[in-house]
Amino acid sequence: MSGRSASTKRLTPEEVRRHASAKDLFVIVHDCVYDITNFVEEHPGGTDVLLEFGGQDATEAFEEVDHSADARELLKGLQVGVLHSHVRCYAPFEIVARLAPH
Numbered sequence: 001m002s003g004r005s006a007s008t009k010r011l012t013p014e015e016v017r018r019h020a021s022a023k024d025l026f027v028i029v030h031d032c033v034y035d036i037t038n039f040v041e042e043h044p045g046g047t048d049v050l051l052e053f054g055g056q057d058a059t060e061a062f063e064e065v066d067h068s069a070d071a072r073e074l075l076k077g078l079q080v081g082v083l084h085s086h087v088r089c090y091a092p093f094e095i096v097a098r099l100a101p102h
């Protein structure tokens with residue numbers, strides 16, 4: 001296999017910041033980069049909040065709302081990369097799994 005898969009592509013914050021419009025929208029959550037362009041219209045919390053965080057780090061806002069496991073699973077399919085300083089990142093559903101008692 002050659003090259004990196006989409007989910008391990010490394011992006012700088014500057015690169016992520018270029019995707020900040022409704023037609024091309026990335027957000028960072030826990031150092032993972034997600035393309036939420038096709039999800040914006042379906043977001044139960046509305047389009048405005050997502051646009052507000054377009055191209056930026058939405059981790060705190062995402063966690064403050066206490067999103068469900070479904071919301072966390074949803075992000076799984078939307079990952080396009082990882083912040084440049086990281087080899088990999090943990091998606092929100094993985095973080096929950098790691099925090100859960102064994």
Ligand code: HEM
Nearest residue numbers: 027044045049053058061062065066067068070071074075
């Ligand atoms: C970036 C990825 C995001 C995804 C995939 C996502 C997904 C979802 C989903 C599936 C729900 C329905 C309730 C649930 O299952 O928890 C929801 C609700 C909500 N989200 Fe998000 N969300 C995201 C980001 C954000 C951000 C950055 C905010 C900023 C504050 C936000 C604010 C809300 C609010 C306020 C609700 C509650 C809506 C209501 O019940 O009336 N979300 N989100």
